[in-house]
Amino acid sequence: MAGALPLGDPAPVDGLIPASASVGASERDFGVYLHVPFCRVRCGYCDFNTYTATELRGVKQSDYASQAVLEVESAGRILKESGLPQRLVSTVFFGGGTPTLLPATDLAKMLQAVRAEWGIAPGAEVTTEANPDSVDAAYLASLAEAGFTRVSFGMQSAVPSVLATLERTHDPDRVPLVVRWARDAGLDVSLDLIYGTPGETIENWRASLEHAISQAPDHLSAYSLIVEEGTKLARQIRRGDVVPTNDDEQAEFYELADELLATAGYHWYEVSNWAKDAAHESRHNLSYWRSQDWWGVGPGAHSHVGGVRWWNVKHPAAYAERVLSGVSPAVGRETLDEATRELERVLLLSRIRTGIPIASLSASGRHEVAGLIADELINARAALSGSIELTLKGRLLADAVVRRITE
Structure with missing residues (x-):
């Protein structure tokens, strides 16, 4: 969902998929990704396809769930008309942006559309990303009641100065609260961390890891900060306002993460991801790494079915115009x-x-x-x-x- 859209062929307005995509489809998992492209503020390092209130060109966040439902319904029709077999959804992932800026009822409405269109497999993994300051106990309980099974909190760091450099708005003390509330609701918990922020020391990183581990999450992600061209952070580095972390420092951060997490009983299952056990590995992300099938709903969302990859228009206004007029929101695609x-x-x-x-x-x-x-x-x-x-x-x-x- 990040950066410029890739090059490719124009996508057909009816969204139909080549017959080649149906080969072996019954042997592949099918997941759904729902992109919620809204944020309260734009973090200086982020180049994801997200929009603050001043960038929406008249689009209302309150209308978005209904628009996403239209794409889900269209997706079901397109798959049937393209000759793809009916498959239960094995994983659902709400990402962003900040999905939990929308009311819990909106996320529930989108999930119900997926359930109504395809059905959700027994024991399916249903995840949403959330910022620690975007949910409370009642919100998380509502998600669990709607069928969510997992929440991934964007903790990023436990050090206020690092969070300030990243322009993250939450208080580190909020993390234990949201973890407890998620547990009380019966949700599995993942914490997402970022290392290598300009100015971050190895002691800072150790403090963040230890704070995350002390919450006993089921799953942790630790990603190195990538400075993307066109972001505010890239401009700050170019001007010399901040000094980027070098490769040796990044390696030291990663080695410390692996050491502390292994000691705490977490095993790595993907280069940047650790889990308590196999049952708590992110099945949705594993489906990406194993080249399974998924439909991406929302502005800028990418989809992949049987070696055919396509992507939607990026801006929420263009997306709304297309789905409301019954036209596929896909703007480009490629057959690999x-x-x-x-x-x-x-x-x-x-x-x-x-x-x-x-x-x-x-x-x-x-x-x-x-x-x-x-x-x-x-x-x-x-x-x-x-x-x-x-x-x-x-x-x-x-x-x-x-x-x-x-x-």
Whole structure:
């Protein structure tokens, strides 16, 4: 949902998907992503497709849920008319933006549309992102009653100076409260952290990790700060107002995260994600890394079904105009060729702990395995069992590993 839309072919106004996408569809999971493109303020590091009240060009947040429902209903029709088999939804994820800026009843309405159109599989994972200052106990209880099972809080840091640099508005003391309220509602809890903020010290990062671990979440994400061109933070760095964290510091932050989280009983299952156990791994994100199928609802949302990828118009005003007129909001798409699909398969699977079956690599990729073991980039024991699993060093150099097994 971030940055400029990719290049591709124009999407057809009826949204119909090529017949090739139906091949093997019954063997793939089907998930739904619902993008809520609203934020109270724009954080200086963020280039996601989000809009504050002054950027909406007359669009009302109160109308958005009904517009998203129209796309869900259209999506069901498009999949049927394109010859895709009916599949229950295995995961639902509300992202943004800040989905919880909308009333809980709006999120419930959107989830009910997904349930009515496709059905939701028993035991499905239903997640929303939330800022710690955008929910209270009653709101979280309403989500649980509507069928949500999981909430992912954007904690980012426990250090006020770091939060200020990121322009995050919540008080760190709010995090224990929202975690407790989510637990009381019966929701699983994930905490999202960011490391490598300009000015952040290793002691700052340790304090954030320890604070997050003390909340005993089911799942934690720790992402390095990426300075995206066009953001306020990028301009600050270019002017010399702040000094970016260098690669060695980023590596030190990551190594500390892995050490503290492992000691606390969390296992890494994807380069930037840790969970208490397999049951609490993010199934929705795993579906992305395993190249499963998903429909993305909302402005700028991306979808992928059977090697066909498409993306919606970005601005909420353009999105509203299309869905209200019965036109597909998709603006561009691409059908991936076999070489591209294979490259993406290796790129994505290399990030998760279960790894890539060595036998599925090309001959040149298989030839690299011995060297990767010697360089301590992949786990020797896993390789003997037939799969590639990154070591800690390999996770820090994941892109280099991918290049070696795909060239």
